[in-house]
Amino acid sequence: MQAFAQRQAVETINLLNQAIERDTGYTEAHLKLGQVYEFTRQPEQALEAYQRAIRQQPDKPSSGLAYQFVGVYLLKRGQYSQVIPYLERFSKFFAPHSAQGKRVERLLQTARFGQQAIQNPLSVKPQPLPAAVQAYPSQYFPVLTADEQTIVFTVLKPEGDEDLMTATRQAEAWSAPVSLAANINTVRNEGTPSLSADGRTLVFTACNERNGLGSCDLYITKKTGNAWSDPQNLGAVINTSGWESQPALSADGRRLYFVSDRPGGVGRRDIWCSDLGDDGEWKKPYNLKTINTPFDEASPFIHANGRTMFFASDGLVGMGGYDLFMADSTANGWSNPQNLGYPINTADDQAALFVTANGTRAYYSHEEAGDKQRSKLYVFDLPESIREKIKPVSYxxxxxxxxxxxxxxxxxxxxxxxxxxxxxxxxxxxxxxxxxxxxxxxxxxxxxxxxxxxxxxxxxxxxxxxxxxxxxxxxxxxxxxxxxxxxxxxxxxxxxxxxxxxxxxxxxxxxxxxxxxxxxxxxxxxxxxxxxxxxxxxxxxxxxxxxxxxxxxxxxxxxxxxxxxxxxxxxxxxxxxxxxxxxxxxxxxxxxxxxxxxxxx
Missing domain, CATH: 3.30.1330.60 (OmpA-like domain)
Incomplete structure (x- = not known):
C-alpha cells in the first residue's frame, strides 16, 4: 500500500503477487492488483485479477469494484454472453430503484440486447470506397448529393487540421479528393458537413473561429456555378455560447437538424431542429424531446424523404456506447427509435450514417485500430428489413x-x-x-x-x-x-x-x-x-x-x-x-x- 501511494506501480504489482503466492485466497490482494492494472492501463491483466477476486468472494459487497470493471470491460469487447452472469449477480447488491441498481440494470439490458442481436445478424457486407478517395489517414462523416455523383467528407490531416474535401464520380470511378474551397477550409478545424440534395447548399461545423459565438458553431455556404460563397455564421438563433455541431439539412435545405448542449434540453447533448422562414431567416430551434434521452445523442441525418431520421445515441438500449437508430416523423410526432441491429451496430461507438435517396445504400466511416488510428469510408447495401421501413424518393x-x-x-x-x-x-x-x-x-x-x-x-x-x-x-x-x-x-x-x-x-x-x-x-x-x-x-x-x-x-x-x-x-x-x-x-x-x-x- 505504501508503494501504491507513492505511485510505484511496478513495485506494487511485485509485492501484491508475492502476497498472492503466500495465500492464493487473499481476495483483497487480487482486488488491489486489479486496481493497479487499471491504473497502469493493462486491462487484460486487470480483468484476470478481478475475475479471481469474484470467484473467491462472489457475494461480498467488497467485490463490487471488480464486478463494475468486469461488466463494463466485457461489454466494450462485445462479450455479451460472458458478461450476463456477472451483471446478474452484481445487480443483487443494490435495491432495484436505487441509482446504482438502475445503472447495473441498464448494463444488463445492453448485454441481453447485444446477445440477441448477434444471434440474429443482418446481411451486411460493407465495401470500402475506392483507394483514390481514401487519400488521408482518416476520413469520416461522408454526405452525398441525391444523384450520388458528389461526395463531401471530413479529413484529418497529419498536422492535426480537419478540412472538408470533395470528390466526384464519373460512371463508377471516383476522382481523387480535393479541398472543397479555399474560402471554406482554414488552418482551424472544419468538419461534419451536410449537403442539400442538389449539392448547392452546405452547412458545416467550425470551431474556435474568430467570429464564432461558442466553442463550435454552424456555418452555411452556397454554391453558384463552381464557386462557394464565403461561409456565414448561422447567427445567434442557431448558435449559442455553448457547442453546436453535426448539422443535417433536409433535401431542399429548408430544415436543419443539429446537435447542441444548450440549456433546455433533455440530456447533455441533444438533437434540435430549426425551419427556414419565408423571409430567409432561421426560426427558433426546438428540441426533439421524444428522440432525445438523458444521455447523449449525436450525428443526426434526415433522409431525402424528409421523414426518416438516422442518428446515434448512447441513451437508448443498444450494443454498448453509441448505436445507430432510425425514427419516422409522423402526424403524431416521432415514432419510437429502432436500433439498426448487428453488424451495423457493434460494441464499438457508431458515428454516423448517410442513406441514399432511393433507400438502397448507406455510406459511413469506420475506425480501424492499428499502429495509428485510421478511419475509412465504406458503403453497403441496406438489408431488406431496413429498406422496407424507408419511404424512398425519386429525384x-x-x-x-x-x-x-x-x-x-x-x-x-x-x-x-x-x-x-x-x-x-x-x-x-x-x-x-x-x-x-x-x-x-x-x-x-x-x-x-x-x-x-x-x-x-x-x-x-x-x-x-x-x-x-x-x-x-x-x-x-x-x-x-x-x-x-x-x-x-x-x-x-x-x-x-x-x-x-x-x-x-x-x-x-x-x-x-x-x-x-x-x-x-x-x-x-x-x-x-x-x-x-x-x-x-x-x-x-x-x-x-x-x-x-x-x-x-x-x-x-x-x-x-x-x-x-x-x-x-x-x-x-x-x-x-x-x-x-x-x-x-x-x-x-x-x-x-x-x-x-x-x-x-
Missing part, C-alpha cells in the same frame, strides 16, 4: 433555360402535394448553369412548378401512388418568355394538373393547385390576356368530343373569373380531337392528348 434533375435563347435561368421549382395543396419541396436552379435537382417523394400525386418572372410557368405532373422504388428522372425545362420575339407569340403550355372525370367537365378538387397558380400568374402580369383551350383524344364521337373540350375550357375560365380575373383578359376555346400532341395509338398517348392548354394572346 428529377436537369437544366432550366430560355426556350428561345437557351440562356440558363434562375428559376424557383416547387413541388406541391395535390392531396393537401402543401409545398413539399422548394428549390432554386443555379443562376449560372440553370441546373437544378428536386426530390420527388413516392406514394402520392404531385405537381411540379417551374417559375421565372417574365416567363410562362411550366407545370408537370407526377403520379407515384402505385410506385415504391425511387427512380431518377432527367428533365430539362425550356421556359417560354411572356413577351416573345416570334411573330406568332409564345407557344402554348399544357396545364398538366387539371383533372376531370371521364366524359365530364366539372373540375376535380385536386385541380385547385394548378388553378390557383394560373390565377397567381395572371394577377402578377395584369396586362396579359390568355386563351384557355380544351382538347380530347379520338375516342367517341367527334362532335361530342368538340363539345366536351369547349365545356372543359369554359370550366377553367369560370374558375378564373370567380377568382377576380376580368373577363376581357380570358377566353375559352375547344378543339376536340383536331389538335393531338401525339398519335392516338396508345393509352398513354391518348392521356397526353386529353389536356387543357393556355397561351398568351
Amino acid at each position: 428529377v434533375k436537369g437544366i432550366i433555360a430560355d426556350a428561345k435563347s437557351k440562356k440558363p435561368l434562375n428559376a424557383t421549382i416547387e413541388l406541391i402535394d395535390l392531396a393537401t395543396n402543401q409545398v413539399v419541396t422548394r428549390v432554386k436552379s443555379d443562376s449560372e448553369t440553370g441546373q437544378y435537382t428536386a426530390v420527388l417523394p413516392s406514394g402520392g400525386e404531385y405537381a411540379l412548378y417551374v417559375q421565372v418572372p417574365g416567363y410562362l410557368f411550366k407545370s408537370l405532373s407526377f403520379d407515384f401512388t402505385q410506385k415504391r422504388e425511387g427512380e431518377a428522372l432527367a428533365l430539362s425545362v425550356p421556359l417560354e418568355p411572356i413577351v416573345s420575339t416570334d411573330k406568332g407569340g409564345p407557344k402554348s403550355e399544357t396545364l398538366n394538373n387539371i383533372f376531370f372525370e371521364t366524359g365530364r367537365f366539372d373540375l376535380a378538387e385536386k385541380s385547385r393547385t394548378e388553378l390557383e397558380r394560373l390565377v397567381q400568374f395572371l394577377q402578377q402580369n395584369p396586362k396579359v390576356q390568355v386563351e384557355i383551350a380544351g382538347h380530347t383524344d379520338d375516342r367517341g364521337d367527334a362532335a361530342a368530343n368538340l363539345e366536351l373540350s369547349k365545356k372543359r375550357a369554359q370550366a377553367v375560365v369560370n374558375y378564373l373569373a370567380k377568382a377576380g380575373i376580368p373577363a376581357t383578359r380570358i377566353r375559352s376555346a375547344g378543339y376536340g380531337e383536331t389538335k393531338p400532341l401525339v398519335a392516338n395509338d396508345t393509352d398513354e398517348n391518348r392521356r397526353l392528348n386529353r389536356r387543357i392548354d393556355w397561351r398568351i394572346l
Whole structure:
C-alpha cells in the first residue's frame, strides 16, 4: 500500500503477487492488483485479477469494484454472453430503484440486447470506397448529393487540421479528393458537413473561429456555378455560447437538424431542429424531446424523404456506447427509435450514417485500430428489413433555360402535394448553369412548378401512388418568355394538373393547385390576356368530343373569373380531337392528348 501511494506501480504489482503466492485466497490482494492494472492501463491483466477476486468472494459487497470493471470491460469487447452472469449477480447488491441498481440494470439490458442481436445478424457486407478517395489517414462523416455523383467528407490531416474535401464520380470511378474551397477550409478545424440534395447548399461545423459565438458553431455556404460563397455564421438563433455541431439539412435545405448542449434540453447533448422562414431567416430551434434521452445523442441525418431520421445515441438500449437508430416523423410526432441491429451496430461507438435517396445504400466511416488510428469510408447495401421501413424518393434533375435563347435561368421549382395543396419541396436552379435537382417523394400525386418572372410557368405532373422504388428522372425545362420575339407569340403550355372525370367537365378538387397558380400568374402580369383551350383524344364521337373540350375550357375560365380575373383578359376555346400532341395509338398517348392548354394572346 505504501508503494501504491507513492505511485510505484511496478513495485506494487511485485509485492501484491508475492502476497498472492503466500495465500492464493487473499481476495483483497487480487482486488488491489486489479486496481493497479487499471491504473497502469493493462486491462487484460486487470480483468484476470478481478475475475479471481469474484470467484473467491462472489457475494461480498467488497467485490463490487471488480464486478463494475468486469461488466463494463466485457461489454466494450462485445462479450455479451460472458458478461450476463456477472451483471446478474452484481445487480443483487443494490435495491432495484436505487441509482446504482438502475445503472447495473441498464448494463444488463445492453448485454441481453447485444446477445440477441448477434444471434440474429443482418446481411451486411460493407465495401470500402475506392483507394483514390481514401487519400488521408482518416476520413469520416461522408454526405452525398441525391444523384450520388458528389461526395463531401471530413479529413484529418497529419498536422492535426480537419478540412472538408470533395470528390466526384464519373460512371463508377471516383476522382481523387480535393479541398472543397479555399474560402471554406482554414488552418482551424472544419468538419461534419451536410449537403442539400442538389449539392448547392452546405452547412458545416467550425470551431474556435474568430467570429464564432461558442466553442463550435454552424456555418452555411452556397454554391453558384463552381464557386462557394464565403461561409456565414448561422447567427445567434442557431448558435449559442455553448457547442453546436453535426448539422443535417433536409433535401431542399429548408430544415436543419443539429446537435447542441444548450440549456433546455433533455440530456447533455441533444438533437434540435430549426425551419427556414419565408423571409430567409432561421426560426427558433426546438428540441426533439421524444428522440432525445438523458444521455447523449449525436450525428443526426434526415433522409431525402424528409421523414426518416438516422442518428446515434448512447441513451437508448443498444450494443454498448453509441448505436445507430432510425425514427419516422409522423402526424403524431416521432415514432419510437429502432436500433439498426448487428453488424451495423457493434460494441464499438457508431458515428454516423448517410442513406441514399432511393433507400438502397448507406455510406459511413469506420475506425480501424492499428499502429495509428485510421478511419475509412465504406458503403453497403441496406438489408431488406431496413429498406422496407424507408419511404424512398425519386429525384428529377436537369437544366432550366430560355426556350428561345437557351440562356440558363434562375428559376424557383416547387413541388406541391395535390392531396393537401402543401409545398413539399422548394428549390432554386443555379443562376449560372440553370441546373437544378428536386426530390420527388413516392406514394402520392404531385405537381411540379417551374417559375421565372417574365416567363410562362411550366407545370408537370407526377403520379407515384402505385410506385415504391425511387427512380431518377432527367428533365430539362425550356421556359417560354411572356413577351416573345416570334411573330406568332409564345407557344402554348399544357396545364398538366387539371383533372376531370371521364366524359365530364366539372373540375376535380385536386385541380385547385394548378388553378390557383394560373390565377397567381395572371394577377402578377395584369396586362396579359390568355386563351384557355380544351382538347380530347379520338375516342367517341367527334362532335361530342368538340363539345366536351369547349365545356372543359369554359370550366377553367369560370374558375378564373370567380377568382377576380376580368373577363376581357380570358377566353375559352375547344378543339376536340383536331389538335393531338401525339398519335392516338396508345393509352398513354391518348392521356397526353386529353389536356387543357393556355397561351398568351
